[in-house]
Amino acid sequence: MKYCTVGDWRLSRIGLGCYGLSGAYGIVDKAAFARTLRAAIEQGVNFFDTAEGYGDAETFLGQVLAPVRDRVYIATKLSGTGGQPDLSSGAVRSACQASLRRLGTEMIDLYQIHFDDPHTPVLETVAALDDLVKEGLIRRYGVSHLPVERVLAYAESGTLFSILMELSSVARGALDTLLPICEQHNLAAIAFSVTGRGILSGHFESGHHFAEGDIRRMDPLFKRECFDAAVRVREHLAKLGEAYGATAVQMGIAWVLAQPQVACALTGTSSPAHLAENLAASEIDLAQEHLDTLNAFLAQEDSRLADAQRVTVRQILEGPLVTDLEAAFNDLVYVMETAVSLGMAEEGVVMATFLELFSLRGALDENARRQMQGIQQYLRGMLIGD
Ligand SMILES: NC(=O)c1ccc[n+]([C@@H]2O[C@H](COP(=O)([O-])OP(=O)(O)OC[C@H]3O[C@@H](n4cnc5c(N)ncnc54)[C@H](OP(=O)(O)O)[C@@H]3O)[C@@H](O)[C@H]2O)c1
Structure with a gap:
């Protein structure tokens, strides 16, 4: 050590x-x-x-x-x-x-x-x-x-x-x-x-x-293009x-x-x-030349991933929420975490909505779906402006 x-x-x-x-x-x-x-x-x-x-x-x-x-x-x-x-x-x-x-x-x-x-x-x-x-x-x-x-x-x-x-x-x-x-x-x-x-x-x-x-189960890292990027x-x-x-x-x-x-x-x-x-x-x-190569690769990955994530955020916010309630919940987590990591929204601004979403986690029922639709609409207005 x-x-x-x-x-x-x-x-x-x-x-x-x-x-x-x-x-x-x-x-x-x-x-x-x-x-x-x-x-x-x-x-x-x-x-x-x-x-x-x-x-x-x-x-x-x-x-x-x-x-x-x-x-x-x-x-x-x-x-x-x-x-x-x-x-x-x-x-x-x-x-x-x-x-x-x-x-x-x-x-x-x-x-x-x-x-x-x-x-x-x-x-x-x-x-x-x-x-x-x-x-x-x-x-x-x-x-x-x-x-x-x-x-x-x-x-x-x-x-x-x-x-x-x-x-x-x-x-x-x-x-x-x-x-x-x-x-x-x-x-x-x-x-x-x-x-x-x-x-x-x-x-x-x-x-x-x-x-x-x-x-x-809900960590964005294990979802969608983030997972594919992690594999690369x-x-x-x-x-x-x-x-x-x-x-x-x-x-x-x-x-x-x-x-x-x-x-x-x-x-x-x-x-x-x-x-x-x-x-x-x-x-x-790590040899400096390897570190440089690795950093260059990671920088390329950053922009490749960011492009794909922007498309996904739009898709999640513009389409109907998926039928499976846990998957719908995870999609909204994905949108908020991505929005913060890509600088589309400040963390402090998203936090209240994050906590509102998390309060639904224990009982994902039809009432929660309605509230999640409200959150989706709010995020659409904030992140896409529609
Ligand atoms: N401030 C915070 O909010 C915050 C958040 C997260 C973590 N932390 C602190 O930081 C610590 C480290 O973070 P972390 O626990 O997320 O670290 P991590 O080691 O990246 O993740 C732990 C998970 O990875 C698996 N894992 C680790 N090494 C592995 C290996 N060589 N092969 C296969 N699987 C492996 C573990 O499974 P196995 O048990 O099967 O190895 C476990 O499920 C935490 O325990 C906590 O003390 C703080």
């Missing part, structure tokens, strides 16, 4: 996250996850990420890490319930105290804001976090994937350590948005979903049936990997680690075998 120095921290270049313990990647095998966590420690991983919103992951992680607590960094997140945290001063403090209890530790190394609270001023939240640092309850704090303008507001107001961002060779939006903020404000970038939620492994065919509750990227990485004796997953992680601001790449595997594959990527030094 290679390490990097950020201030007085020496972080393993690859960290392990516990999102999978929430069931986000299907059925949870806790025994396998515990084995993976222990294997990670043995192989030199010293950065572990969780969140109050990942089911009982904080408690689980705290118990597994207890014997090595003084050798590892624990990062957790203030998530709120239903993805809408209260970032007011009192709420930040009580959430932190609850996380400390669940983790069974006296100090959180990195406390991250998971989601935005547009109703609380950034300065109030930052003051609350600074107080927690002074009191020794947290060592550092950072932000996760908030709307970019809010990330910037935090970067300008507080003493942030890091920005947690989705970044992989198949999800490259952060290259133009969050990585420049890291560079400008001297913040550590912590990348997540660096294997593209497993897509780079080639284990999934187009239209793969994911288990109930698996977020990849995987094939390119696999070919390039021949020169290094490396798999596409390993080459993908090496590409993430080659981004100058990235301190740590987080994977969330629950399998010791996949972990071993992923960790080996920290040893790959």
